[in-house]
Amino acid sequence: MGPExxxxxxxxxxxxxxxxxxxFEITKTLGIPVVESNTKxxxxxxxxxxxxxxxxxxxxxxxxxxxxxxxxxxxxxxxIPTHDKKTYQxxxxxxxxxxxxxxxxxxxxxxxxxxxxxxxxxxHMYKADFESIIELSEDCDTSLTATAIKFTKHSDxxxxxxxxxxxxxxxxxxxxxxxxxxxxxxxxxxxxLTASYSLKGVFQEPESQEIHAxxxxxxxxxxxxxxxxxxCVPMPDYGVxxxxxxxxxxxxxxxxxxxxxxEYRYETDKNTWRWRNPEE
Ligand SMILES: [Zn+2]
Numbered sequence: 001m002g003p004e005x006x007x008x009x010x011x012x013x014x015x016x017x018x019x020x021x022x023x024f025e026i027t028k029t030l031g032i033p034v035v036e037s038n039t040k041x042x043x044x045x046x047x048x049x050x051x052x053x054x055x056x057x058x059x060x061x062x063x064x065x066x067x068x069x070x071x072x073x074x075x076x077x078x079x080i081p082t083h084d085k086k087t088y089q090x091x092x093x094x095x096x097x098x099x100x101x102x103x104x105x106x107x108x109x110x111x112x113x114x115x116x117x118x119x120x121x122x123x124h125m126y127k128a129d130f131e132s133i134i135e136l137s138e139d140c141d142t143s144l145t146a147t148a149i150k151f152t153k154h155s156d157x158x159x160x161x162x163x164x165x166x167x168x169x170x171x172x173x174x175x176x177x178x179x180x181x182x183x184x185x186x187x188x189x190x191x192x193l194t195a196s197y198s199l200k201g202v203f204q205e206p207e208s209q210e211i212h213a214x215x216x217x218x219x220x221x222x223x224x225x226x227x228x229x230x231x232c233v234p235m236p237d238y239g240v241x242x243x244x245x246x247x248x249x250x251x252x253x254x255x256x257x258x259x260x261x262x263e264y265r266y267e268t269d270k271n272t273w274r275w276r277n278p279e280e
Contacts, residue, residue, distance in 0.1 A: 003104040006079045007111035020141035021113050023071040027055065032078070034071065044070040046077050046088040053078055065143035069109050076108030077101075094145045095163055095170060095238045113142050114150040123151060128159040128246035129231035130206030144233065148242060149173060159246035164188055165239050167195060177250070180217035189215045194243045197232045206233040216245055 011021070014029060027034050036059040043066075045056040055074045061067045070092055077088040083101060092106055119140075126132045128151070130144075137147035152161040152173050160174040162182060172182045188194050193209050213226035231244045 003076060003080055003108040004111040004116075006081075007076070007108045008115060008117075010075075010079060010112065011115055017118065019118060019139060021115075022141065023068050023075060023112065026075065026112075027071065032075075042089045043091045044074045044088075045090070046074040048078055048083070048086055048088065063143065065137055065141060065146070068113060068141055069143045069146055072109035072112045073105045075112065076105035080104055080108060093238065094143075094149075095165070095235075095240050110146050110150060114140060114146060116150075116154055119150060120154045123155050126151065128152075128155065128157045128244050129208045129229070130233040130242070130244060131208075131231075133244070134206065134233070145235070145242065148244065152244070157246055158250045159244060162194070162243040162245065163240045164194055164243065165241075170240060178245075178247075179221070180219055182216065191215060192243075193230050193232045194241050197234045197241045206231055208232075213247075221250075 010026070011017075014026060016026075024034065033054045035054070035056055037056045038060070039056075039058050040060055043058045043061055047054045055071065055078075057067060057071055057074075061070060070090070073090060073092045074088065077083045077085075077090075083105070088105075090102065090105070092102070092109070094106070098106075126136045130148075133148050133151055134144060136151060137144045140147060148161050152159055152175055155175045156177070157175060158177045160172065160178045160180070160182065162172050163170040167188050169182055169184055169186045169188065171184060174180075192211060192215050193207060208229055208231040210227050211230050212224075213222050213228045214224070216228065216230070228245050228247050232241055234241045
């Protein structure tokens with residue numbers, strides 16, 4: 001069973017069927033004590049003991065969405081049966097490389113707080129730019145990164161999510177109708193909004209621009225007149241810029257590429273979070 005299975009089961013057991021999903025309420029219902037501690041050594045700590053499980057969350061986390069994610073991540077270690085260590089000490093960072101166990105706890109957390117079954121039917125109310133995705137993250141009390149990843153994965157829009165640091169692509173994920181790939185490790189073009197944000201390195205309000213599609217992608221359907229939209233938000237705590245790309249009117253027949261039944265999985269052989277078609 002994948003980590004999502006255990007998250008969905010827990011939501012079903014607790015009859016949780018609406019946003020926002022509050023992991024502090026969940027631990028309360030489950031009788032798992034959660035204390036906040038003034039520590040910089042970790043963000044979340046789980047003592048995994050069926051009788052006396054307990055969780056410590058660092059009070060250094062100021063962002064509510066990130067705090068919720070950290071607690072949900074610890075619940076992941078608690079509920080995933082193969083996570084059989086006695087203690088887990090974690091600093092979930094979506095942009096750093098990590099082993100399979102930490103990734104599974106992240107996937108559990110993401111599905112617990114943003115379950116596909118509740119999220120997908122409401123995504124049409126939000127657009128692929130960061131103004132809108134920030135709104136979605138506020139409506140769900142979730143971290144911006146987790147929200148953007150889930151939006152991209154389940155959106156009907158033709159969109160892609162990219163994280164860059166030092167003008168280099170760290171990871172890439174896309175909706176099923178976005179037909180292009182952007183390679184991990186590739187350099188981004190000067191002239192993109194992302195490149196100008198990378199230089200500043202401080203938090204700024206998100207901005208969007210229309211740009212020649214060839215700055216980002218090449219291939220079938222792209223010519224000199226093709227454009228796409230680019231929206232950026234810098235994440236200075238992590239030293240990365242998050243970028244959404246989308247085609248409001250795809251210059252191609254996306255039904256040729258999109259496949260509702262396409263199954264995506266997180267790639268495990270590289271330090272990335274991108275999901276891809278297992279056939280590739
Ligand atoms: Zn962990």
